[in-house]
Amino acid sequence: xxxxxxxxxxxxxxxxxxxxxxxxxxxxxxxxxxxxxxxxxxxxxxxxxxxxxxxxxxxxxxxxxxxxxxxxxxxxxxxxxxxxxxxxxxxxxxxxxxxxxxxxxxxxxxxxxxxxxxxxxxxxxxxxxxxxxxxxxxxxxxxxxxxxxxxxxxxxxxxxxxxxxxxxxxxxxxxxxxxxxxxxxxxxxxxxxxxxxxxxxxxxxxxxxxxxxxxxxxxxxxxxxxxxxxxxxxxxxxxxxxxxxxxxxxxxxxxxxxxxxxxxxxxxxxxxxxxxxxxxxxxxxxxxxxxxxxxxxxxxxxxxxxxxxxxxxxxxxxxxxxxxxxxxxxxxxxxxxxxxxxxxxxxxxxxxxxxxxxxxxxxxxxxxxxxxxxxxxxxxxxxxxxxxxxxxxxxxxxxxxxxxxxxxxxxxxxxxxxxxxxxxxxxxxxxxxxxxxxxxxxxxxxxxxxxxxxxxxxxxxxxxxxx
Amino acid sequence: xxxxxxxxxxxxxxxxxxxxxxxxxxxxxxxxxxxxxxxxxxxxxxxxxxxxxxxxxxxxxxxxxxxxxxxxxxxxxxxxxxxxxxxxxxxxxxxxxxxxxxxxxxxxxxxxxxxxxxxxxxxxxxxxxxxxxxxxxxxxxxxxxxxxxxxxxxxxxxxxxxxxxxxxxxxxxxxxxxxxxxxxxxxxxxxxxxxxxxxxxxxxxxxxxxxxxxxxxxxxxxxxxxxxxxxxxxxxxxxxxxxxxxxxxxxxxxxxxxxxxxxxxxxxxxxxxxxxxxxxxxxxxxxxxxxxxxxxxxxxxxxxxxxxxxxxxxxxxxxxxxxxxxxxxxxxxxxxxxxxxxxxxxxxxxxxxxxxxxxxxxxxxxxxxxxxxxxxxxxxxxxxxxxxxxxxxxxxxxxxxxxxxxxxxxxxxxxxxxxxxxxxxxxxxxxxxxxxxxxxxxxxxxxxxxxxxxxxxxxxxxxxxxxxxxx
Numbered sequence: 001x002x003x004x005x006x007x008x009x010x011x012x013x014x015x016x017x018x019x020x021x022x023x024x025x026x027x028x029x030x031x032x033x034x035x036x037x038x039x040x041x042x043x044x045x046x047x048x049x050x051x052x053x054x055x056x057x058x059x060x061x062x063x064x065x066x067x068x069x070x071x072x073x074x075x076x077x078x079x080x081x082x083x084x085x086x087x088x089x090x091x092x093x094x095x096x097x098x099x100x101x102x103x104x105x106x107x108x109x110x111x112x113x114x115x116x117x118x119x120x121x122x123x124x125x126x127x128x129x130x131x132x133x134x135x136x137x138x139x140x141x142x143x144x145x146x147x148x149x150x151x152x153x154x155x156x157x158x159x160x161x162x163x164x165x166x167x168x169x170x171x172x173x174x175x176x177x178x179x180x181x182x183x184x185x186x187x188x189x190x191x192x193x194x195x196x197x198x199x200x201x202x203x204x205x206x207x208x209x210x211x212x213x214x215x216x217x218x219x220x221x222x223x224x225x226x227x228x229x230x231x232x233x234x235x236x237x238x239x240x241x242x243x244x245x246x247x248x249x250x251x252x253x254x255x256x257x258x259x260x261x262x263x264x265x266x267x268x269x270x271x272x273x274x275x276x277x278x279x280x281x282x283x284x285x286x287x288x289x290x291x292x293x294x295x296x297x298x299x300x301x302x303x304x305x306x307x308x309x310x311x312x313x314x315x316x317x318x319x320x321x322x323x324x325x326x327x328x329x330x331x332x333x334x335x336x337x338x339x340x341x342x343x344x345x346x347x348x349x350x351x352x353x354x355x356x357x358x359x360x361x362x363x364x365x366x367x368x369x370x371x372x373x374x375x376x377x378x379x380x381x382x383x384x385x386x387x388x389x390x391x392x393x394x395x396x397x398x399x400x401x402x403x404x405x406x407x408x409x410x411x412x413x414x415x416x417x418x419x420x421x422x423x424x425x426x427x428x429x430x431x432x433x434x435x436x437x438x439x440x441x442x443x444x445x446x447x448x449x450x451x452x453x454x455x456x457x458x459x460x461x462x463x464x465x466x467x
Numbered sequence: 468x469x470x471x472x473x474x475x476x477x478x479x480x481x482x483x484x485x486x487x488x489x490x491x492x493x494x495x496x497x498x499x500x501x502x503x504x505x506x507x508x509x510x511x512x513x514x515x516x517x518x519x520x521x522x523x524x525x526x527x528x529x530x531x532x533x534x535x536x537x538x539x540x541x542x543x544x545x546x547x548x549x550x551x552x553x554x555x556x557x558x559x560x561x562x563x564x565x566x567x568x569x570x571x572x573x574x575x576x577x578x579x580x581x582x583x584x585x586x587x588x589x590x591x592x593x594x595x596x597x598x599x600x601x602x603x604x605x606x607x608x609x610x611x612x613x614x615x616x617x618x619x620x621x622x623x624x625x626x627x628x629x630x631x632x633x634x635x636x637x638x639x640x641x642x643x644x645x646x647x648x649x650x651x652x653x654x655x656x657x658x659x660x661x662x663x664x665x666x667x668x669x670x671x672x673x674x675x676x677x678x679x680x681x682x683x684x685x686x687x688x689x690x691x692x693x694x695x696x697x698x699x700x701x702x703x704x705x706x707x708x709x710x711x712x713x714x715x716x717x718x719x720x721x722x723x724x725x726x727x728x729x730x731x732x733x734x735x736x737x738x739x740x741x742x743x744x745x746x747x748x749x750x751x752x753x754x755x756x757x758x759x760x761x762x763x764x765x766x767x768x769x770x771x772x773x774x775x776x777x778x779x780x781x782x783x784x785x786x787x788x789x790x791x792x793x794x795x796x797x798x799x800x801x802x803x804x805x806x807x808x809x810x811x812x813x814x815x816x817x818x819x820x821x822x823x824x825x826x827x828x829x830x831x832x833x834x835x836x837x838x839x840x841x842x843x844x845x846x847x848x849x850x851x852x853x854x855x856x857x858x859x860x861x862x863x864x865x866x867x868x869x870x871x872x873x874x875x876x877x878x879x880x881x882x883x884x885x886x887x888x889x890x891x892x893x894x895x896x897x898x899x900x901x902x903x904x905x906x907x908x909x910x911x912x913x914x915x916x917x918x919x920x921x922x923x924x925x926x927x928x929x930x931x932x933x934x935x936x937x938x
Contacts, residue, residue, distance in 0.1 A: 045538045045660070049693060079774050082795075087778045266821075267770060267771075
């Protein structure tokens, strides 16, 4: 049986500051080596200053993944030399001297499959290496320390995955969950990184390091299983080793470094005293804990009668579900869910478009009510939505500017209907013998009114005209 | 600084005289690695403020020397190492900002054993300091330059750091007061770490009162050091003359054992009878774990030093060394070649004792000794208000005499490391002279009983009358 385990590194991008100093946690907008201070540069004499918010957010993640949470947590030093590591040790957490990480064992379910979480730890991200020069001979390595000290949560699973599909499903659930908790923005470059270990039946465990995104993680696992299976089928032994993910060539490569033999000489980081996370903090976090995606979905289905499929899409994306929560009333909830999932998602499908969108929750409320009262057809509503996302104008203004109001004047509609009847004799005959086909004529009326004809009234009038 | 306050003389005059004295005698004792060339000007600014009736800090231009492992903004902080010969600190240590606010003036950076690893200041990469009482002798260490500068009147007070006795030991050898506060009482932000779980910055002064005065300024909670303790802005100076009548004192048996110098032994007995004369009750007490404390101390400090000193890879600061053209591992070993022999010795040890396969036998065992020792110490303080023992069981020795004899240096550590391992406050005061060499007496109190300890030390100090240094 194939066994896959994951180590996922997730930056707490929604925090204001780094884990041990007041430099920005969002280092991405800064010039190289400008988001730094004596503390995150590890200058002689500096000491880490723990960010309490980071501990709370990490604990929140642990609670959301059903992990045990200890009453006291501690930090440890992981000692190794690397140019991106200002102190040449990383402050991280460890569970070998008792459970002292923010999270102990937990569980995530994917359908019927249970994935066990072995631990969750909080640690500092190192800086970033930039390689310049083409050949290995004239290659130079530059270091950008802007990222050094960014709060990072490591989520370690047991080797419970059996195939890349389960891995993908887990990653989808996890990234929706992190977004829903408002701790991290998984779409930011480098915010989610991972290591994986993969073994197939009869083979040794292989570690894959340096996978820079969730997208690549699934690919890397897939590649590695294929590689191992092909070795196995030719009776070549699969050796226990560490491989690196080459994100340009999308393959795993054996690392020649003796990384496995490194001795990290872990010991307690006494510059940060043990931190108590008492019942009162747990209670506070429980209150802060946003409604889980699954319970949101359940509520959408049972309370508003929103179809399963729609509720699924709506609840798993924080941006859309927040919009929904802020706009709907008991009566128009279903209609708003419909507008969001069928029309809005196509309009704001990228991060930039979301950020530029001028749409307010009140707009959705107005749109849904107009549809329900027959003031707007769905088609007109879609056009209005397009305009509102661009301009942010009030719905009433948009309707009059674009002349989107429904044609619900009987005489006007009758005029158009008689035109259609004379132009489509064949369809008229058909409709007379088979009432099902009358929709074709309704469509023609809609075409002539640019979608503004009140559909129900049109149908009633047509039926009357056709006898 | 009463003279400046009253207007008997100016801060500038006092500073000029201090700087002149340093210029005249420092080549004999080598207390300083650098002199602050702006010191006199800074004192003049304080006089100006005084004249204009502006608010003046409590130090009134007091000349203070600072051990060279404490960062002063825009000045070199070398830890007496070639590794940091060009490191200019871009920030002030918390103790430095607090002293600046109180109008202290820093006369210079004091010599020390490289990265505070040593007991004699002979391991400074810039040459040893000398004992002002006899310049053939070591001044103790690692804060040797600090103690020398105070003892030889090159400043009024100094800040050192004490990891296993590094403030108290040179204070004892140079006949000054040396104070190691409760762990967490003084912020370590800006103190370059050697063994961060047990070390503290501590004042070196000529009187117990001066120590209490400085402690009032530099102690207390600091947002930049998560290990600091809120002491409620305690005033260590008030009630300092409370005396020790009726207090119980334990004489630590294990600190008066084999190898103790007979003059040190008789000085200790003398101290005990004087304390009894002041109304204290003294008894012998045994703290069994003391005999393992030095081994535990070296294991723990080496482990932490191996990690704390790993950052000196010369990529971001340090000394002039071209980075380009190396593969990383060979670069690291080249760049780190400037450490001195004692530092290298301890880092090799620090790579070994906590390594997987050996940690159980060494590092974890040392942690066990530490926690057992702390338990025994706490137990002793249920019965006694203070503990007493000589600061160092032997007299100062000649430069070069013991540098290559690590085992006999064991005796130099045995009486001081207990306070660091258990986190308790501890003070050394000048007590006697033997053949022209100083003997210091050490008193200890329980965790956070710093104020009471200073009262006891002051009571004992009142009974002591010693000559001034003749240099």
